Each structure stands twice: as structure tokens, then as C-alpha cells.
Amino acid sequence: MEMQKMKGEGGPEYRDSPSPHFQHIAAQDDKPAPALFSEYSESELDNAEVSRERYTSAEFLRLERERMWPRVWQMACREEQIPEPGDCIAYDGPAASILVVRGENGEVRAFYNSCPHRGMKLCLGQMSVEKVKCPFHSIRWTLDGKVDHVPARWDFADTNIDDLKLAEVRADVWQGFVFVNQNADAPPLAEYLGKLVPHFEGWDHGERYVESIIRRPIRANWKSCIEAFLEAYHLSGVHAQALPFGGESSTQYDVWPDQPHVSRFLEPVGFSSDQYPRDLSEQEIVELATKVVAGGEVEVDDLPEGVSARQAMVAAMRASYSEMHDKDYSDLSDVEAGDAIQYHLFPNFIIFRSLPYPFIYRFLPDREDPGLTMFEFYIFRPKVEGEEVPEVRIAELEETQSYADADMMPPWQALIYDQDAEGLKACQEGMRDGGDMPIRYTRYQESRIRLLHHTLGRYVSDDPSDAPGF
Ligand code: FES
Ligand SMILES: [Fe+2]
Structure with missing residues (x-):
């Protein structure tokens, strides 16, 4: 069978999975992907273990707050959240509250959200003003x-x-x-963003707007939360329903030696995992995927002769997003139309670059509790020429609520994020209560997690010049 022949091929030399690698799959697509998807990294990081205190101790949280957060670039808000001069938004970050202001000339500036008199917070949430005014003794600023x-x-x-x-x-x-960045000596944003800049040239979020944000507290360390999205390896335990079609064991993971802040994965749709207990026919892959998305049994037409599950699923997504956005996506590559293309920007920002995932994530640690994180899920839409961008809708979920309660994503997707949230809670408890065994990472599938910890180690180091760019 064609599938058998492809097994195991592609990717870095040391990868030893029986599943075909993303590169091998993408090379056979009908609509080839841009060049930036045909490269893969061979890098390996040797930090195979870390102390679990990184996730559980208040002392390490303090180190991060003092040495890391004030020196990194953090996504504070979207431009469309402050469209007019005088629009202000408070970014309550892990190390400081920052006031972002749209100026008279349209320029965006940021200030500490704290009065230079007696420290009063200047903005709670959002406001539109002609002048910024302190609510305590009424000092005013342009x-x-x-x-x-x-x-x-x-x-x-x-x-x-x-x-x-x-x-x-x-x-x-x-x-x-x-x-925003609190540190005067930090490298400029463009340098910090590294590969994100060229890799997103053909996928401009400036042409999109954030339509909705779902905020939900997660009972886990902020790094655990991010790490749950840096690897697809956890599908078999947490999202077993996606094993037949999610491409988990074919996923490409990239960390680059000169990119301390950026990593990515490329997860190909339409391929079953080698964790799935048996081989599946192309028809079965489509049927099992349809069942998950539809939430039950549905009749699925027989695949036409010679059409793979991947081809059928990519075509279905291309069609549904074309209709949803009233846009023609027929020229888009199969990878961009169907796969999960996802980048991490250190420390707490995740951004996707493909049609079915119009998302970014931001993770904000609690100031006191190393086991608590606010997970913010942003959903984007393309801007429409001549139409005003509507105000973003924000759903605040309790930690016990389901993503379905936000009514902003389909039920099968809400289930995925609910599964992650539940799993993370149990993971944090296990980390806290599990003695002093180290936490261990796999070499390939968790290489992005290794990078996160490697870079974090450089920031919290006793020598401040160990941090990248300092
Ligand atoms: S604290 Fe702001 S004016 Fe006094
Ligand atoms: Fe997950």
C-alpha cells in the first residue's frame, strides 16, 4: 500500500518514528507549500531534564518575575483594540501593569500604569480620553x-x-x-522576533482583526500551559479522538540554533498516528474525522478513486473557510489550507499561520501562585475592505466552565481545549505532589519545550548577560 511505503520517511536524521514525516507528506501535496515549509531543523538541545521546582515553587516564580519578564517583549494588545487617538488599554502583565495609549498622531506609546505621584493605577481595563487623568488627585497628562x-x-x-x-x-x-518591553537594553522587537518576521510575510495579521477573546484560568503553571501546545505527543492520552486523522506522529518540530525565542511545529492533517492501534484505510480516516467534527455518526460519501484522506480534508477546509470569509482560497497551498502551522514566541505567545487555526494564545501567570495561569484565546477574522472592524467580544470563563459556554467555537474544538485544561490541572497536582524526580523531555517531539527552558535558564541566570541579546 502507498501508506506503508511512505512510513518513517523524511525529517531529521535522528528521528526514528514509523510514521511518515511532515516533509514527506507535504512534498506530495497537489498545491505545494511556500519554501519556508520545506525547511526543517536538525538541531538538538541537550537539556533533557529540569527540576520540577520550575513549575511549582514560588521562589522560581519570583526569579522569573524579577529577571525574565521585565526584559522580554510581551504582546500587550491588538492595535484594533485602541483604534482612535486617546484610546487606552491596561495590560496587566506578569511583572508590571502597562498602559498602552494611542497618541494624537496615531502613534502607540506605553507607560507604567501607575501615577508618578502616589502610585495610583491610571486605567482599569480600557478607556477613551482626551487627556490621561489620575483618579486620585487628578494630575493630568497629554x-x-x-x-x-x-x-x-x-x-x-x-x-x-x-x-x-x-x-x-x-x-x-x-x-x-x-x-512592550520594560528594559532599555533589550534588543529591538524585530531582532527579538527573529524568524517570525520573514515567516509571516505572506500571512499578515495586520490584514486580520481579533473578533473574540476567551479568557479562562487554568490550574497549572504558565509553562505547563504553553508546553501543552508545543507538542502533539499528548494526543494519545488527552485527545485520543484525534489520533485517527490528526497527524500527531508525523508532526515536524523546529528549533533553530540562532533563534532563542522562536520555535514551530507543522502538524499534517489526514494522517493517522502510529499510536492508533491499527492501520486505517483512507476512507476510515475521513469517516473518523467526520464523526469527531459532527459529534456523532454521519454518512460519509466514498472517497473518489485515488483521492487520499488528506486531499479530501484539505479540500473540505478550503471550501468551508472560503464560504465563511467570502474569499477565494483556491490558490492557497494544502499545508496552509489544512494543517496546524504554529509558532511559539518566547515567553508566552503562540501564533498560528494556517486557515483552520485563526488563533493566537497568550498565557499570563498569576503573580503569587505558580500553579495558576490566565489562558487567553484570540480568534481572528480577515478584515473586509470598506467595513469597520467591530469591537472585540470577550468571554470570561470560570475555571470550571467549558469552552463551549463561550459560544465562540464549535463543540468538537471546545472539547479539545476542555481536555487540555483538565489534563493541565492534574499535571500540576502531580508535579507538586510527586517528590523530587526531575521532569524529563523527549528529544524530538518535545524539543520546543527544551528550547523554552533553555532560553528561560539564560534569563534567570545569575549573570544578566547570559540572556539572549544582552
Ligand atoms: S496618586 Fe495620582 S495624582 Fe495623586
Ligand atoms: Fe492538547
Whole structure:
């Protein structure tokens, strides 16, 4: 059989899976993928173990807060969340609350969300103002942070009025994402983003807008939460329903030696996992996938002669997104139309680059509890020429609620994220209560997790110059 012949082929030399590798699969697609998908990394990282304290100890959380978060670029908001001059949004980050402001000239600036007088928070959530005004003693600033008005100014006899200006934080924009960085010596955003910049040239999030955000607390460390999305290896345990078609054991994982902040995976649709107990026919793959998506038994037409499950599933997704977006996606490659193409930007940002996954994720650790994270799930849509971008809808879920309650994703997808949330809770408890065994990572399928910890180690190091770019 064709499938048998393909097994195990492709990918880096040391990979020893019986499943065909993403490269082997993509090379046979009808609509070939752009060149950036035909490269794969051969890199290996040797940090096979870390101490579980990285996930469970308040002391390590403090190290991250002091040494890592203030020195990395963090996605604070989307540009379309502050479209007009005077629009402000508070980004309550892991190390600081940052006020992002759209200025008179349209430029985006960021300041500490704290009054230089007695520290009052200047913005809770969002606001639209002509001047920023402190709710405590009413000091006012222009949108570029200069002092505009000080009540009873004479009484600041011991203070240089200029010192009352808002404390600025670095801000920069990439594809509509506003990033902030508290550190003056950190490398510029474009350098920090590394491969993301060229790899997203053909997939501009500036041409998209965030339609909805689902926020849900997860009872796990922020790194565990991210790591659950850096590998597909956990399908057999957590999302077994996707084993017949999810391409889990064919997934490509990339970490690059010169990219401390970026990794990716390419997960091909329409291929069954080598964890699935038996070989499946192409027809069975489509039937099992349809059953999961439809939520029960449905009649599936026989695949036409010579059509693979992958071809059929890619065609179905291309058609459904063309209709949903009223756009012609017929020129899009099969990889971009059907696969899970996903990048991680250190520390807490995940971004996809394919049609069926119009998502980004942001993970915000709790300030005190190493076992608690706010997981934010952003859903995007293409902008439509001449139409105004609607205000983003935000769903705040309790930790016990289902993603289905947000009513923003289909039930089969909500199930996947519910499964992840449940699994993460149990994982955190196990980490906390499991003695002092180290946490171990596989070499290939968890290479992106190794990179996360490798880079994190450089930031929390006693020598500040170990951090990338410092
Ligand atoms: S604390 Fe802001 S004006 Fe006093
Ligand atoms: Fe998962």
C-alpha cells in the first residue's frame, strides 16, 4: 500500500518514528507549500531534564518575575483594540501593569500604569480620553505622557514637575500586535522576533482583526500551559479522538540554533498516528474525522478513486473557510489550507499561520501562585475592505466552565481545549505532589519545550548577560 511505503520517511536524521514525516507528506501535496515549509531543523538541545521546582515553587516564580519578564517583549494588545487617538488599554502583565495609549498622531506609546505621584493605577481595563487623568488627585497628562495639569501645583515644592511625567516603556508594533518591553537594553522587537518576521510575510495579521477573546484560568503553571501546545505527543492520552486523522506522529518540530525565542511545529492533517492501534484505510480516516467534527455518526460519501484522506480534508477546509470569509482560497497551498502551522514566541505567545487555526494564545501567570495561569484565546477574522472592524467580544470563563459556554467555537474544538485544561490541572497536582524526580523531555517531539527552558535558564541566570541579546 502507498501508506506503508511512505512510513518513517523524511525529517531529521535522528528521528526514528514509523510514521511518515511532515516533509514527506507535504512534498506530495497537489498545491505545494511556500519554501519556508520545506525547511526543517536538525538541531538538538541537550537539556533533557529540569527540576520540577520550575513549575511549582514560588521562589522560581519570583526569579522569573524579577529577571525574565521585565526584559522580554510581551504582546500587550491588538492595535484594533485602541483604534482612535486617546484610546487606552491596561495590560496587566506578569511583572508590571502597562498602559498602552494611542497618541494624537496615531502613534502607540506605553507607560507604567501607575501615577508618578502616589502610585495610583491610571486605567482599569480600557478607556477613551482626551487627556490621561489620575483618579486620585487628578494630575493630568497629554497622550504622549507630558504633564498637562497639576492641581495645587505650588505644593510640589520639593518635586521637579518634569519628574511627574508618565514613565515610558518601550512599545513597538508587528502585524497589528502591540508589544512592550520594560528594559532599555533589550534588543529591538524585530531582532527579538527573529524568524517570525520573514515567516509571516505572506500571512499578515495586520490584514486580520481579533473578533473574540476567551479568557479562562487554568490550574497549572504558565509553562505547563504553553508546553501543552508545543507538542502533539499528548494526543494519545488527552485527545485520543484525534489520533485517527490528526497527524500527531508525523508532526515536524523546529528549533533553530540562532533563534532563542522562536520555535514551530507543522502538524499534517489526514494522517493517522502510529499510536492508533491499527492501520486505517483512507476512507476510515475521513469517516473518523467526520464523526469527531459532527459529534456523532454521519454518512460519509466514498472517497473518489485515488483521492487520499488528506486531499479530501484539505479540500473540505478550503471550501468551508472560503464560504465563511467570502474569499477565494483556491490558490492557497494544502499545508496552509489544512494543517496546524504554529509558532511559539518566547515567553508566552503562540501564533498560528494556517486557515483552520485563526488563533493566537497568550498565557499570563498569576503573580503569587505558580500553579495558576490566565489562558487567553484570540480568534481572528480577515478584515473586509470598506467595513469597520467591530469591537472585540470577550468571554470570561470560570475555571470550571467549558469552552463551549463561550459560544465562540464549535463543540468538537471546545472539547479539545476542555481536555487540555483538565489534563493541565492534574499535571500540576502531580508535579507538586510527586517528590523530587526531575521532569524529563523527549528529544524530538518535545524539543520546543527544551528550547523554552533553555532560553528561560539564560534569563534567570545569575549573570544578566547570559540572556539572549544582552
Ligand atoms: S496618586 Fe495620582 S495624582 Fe495623586
Ligand atoms: Fe492538547
